[in-house]
Amino acid sequence: MMLKFAQVLDAQGLARARELLAAGPWQDGRATAGRQAAAVKNNEQLQAGSEAAQQLQALVLQALERQPLFFSAALPKRVLPPLFNRYGGQSNAYGSHVDQAIRYLPGGVQRLRSDISCTLFLSEPEDYDGGELVIEDSFGEQRVKLAAGDLVLYPGSSVHRVEPVTRGTRLASFFWIESMVRSAEQRRLLYDMDQSLMALRAAHGESADTVRLTGCYHNLLRLWAES
Incomplete structure (x- = not known):
């Protein structure tokens, strides 16, 4: 099931998110990828654990709590704290891959089964060329490029990719959910x-x-x- 949710982050939340993202620090996105994904991953990622990342995580999670339809669709049991990536320049694409089935929550003790993948768009679509999230499912490829503040939810088992960004910068948040209902x-x-x-x-x-x-x-x- 792939679902889109409009205006998860409002204009004020987006402005704050972009302010924090501008502060960085950024690192090579391959640092958090599994072996298969790292071979095709070419982006930057906000350093996890940084002050900016922690404030952004709180901002996104609070916004999700105000979305009853999101809860209805995901039925979340655990949510991996959101991460943040940037595509542009020489670090501009992510080839076809499948997300790791098991992720570790911060601290490295508790595990999370990645039933659902989520991408929250933080750049307006007219601010960059390319950068579509392409999700493969039984009905063919679904190409997703949403307004800033909108979110897409899709199966963690999907093969997906991010097309090369050829102009501008694509900012997004991404995270995984273990649902109370596995199926x-x-x-x-x-x-x-x-x-x-x-x-x-x-x-x-x-x-x-x-x-x-x-x-x-x-x-x-x-x-x-x-x-």
Whole structure:
């Protein structure tokens, strides 16, 4: 399931993010890539653990908490603190790869299964040429280049790449989620049911049928979730 969410970061949040990103420090993006990904990764990454990175992580995570549809789609159990990358100049692309299945949370003790990958765009699309996130799925390639502040969520198992940036600079945040519901098919069913329930409540209020369907949703979540 690939979903897009508009204006996760508002204008004020974007301005603050760009101010922090300008401060750096930046490093070679291959420092955090696995063996296969490192062979095709050519970008820069904000140094993890830096003051700027910590403030940006808090900014993004707080913005996600204000997105109920994001929670409905991802059903997050753990979220890897967001990372930040930059494409431009000689460090301008990321070839086809699959994200590592297991990531370590800061501290290197707890592990996270990367069920869902997320990219939050921080540059306006007209500020750079190229730089599309290309996601391969059963329906073919999906090319994603969103407005600054918008986010795309897609399966962590997808083969994907970032096309070369030929003009300007592409800034983005990226992170992974371990969902309470491991199965992508089950997450999709729950998300569709939740969206239908919200529409029914808006049209008919808390009717007896809506209450029963809500019970079905939560009983399925109870059956499938790992809390």
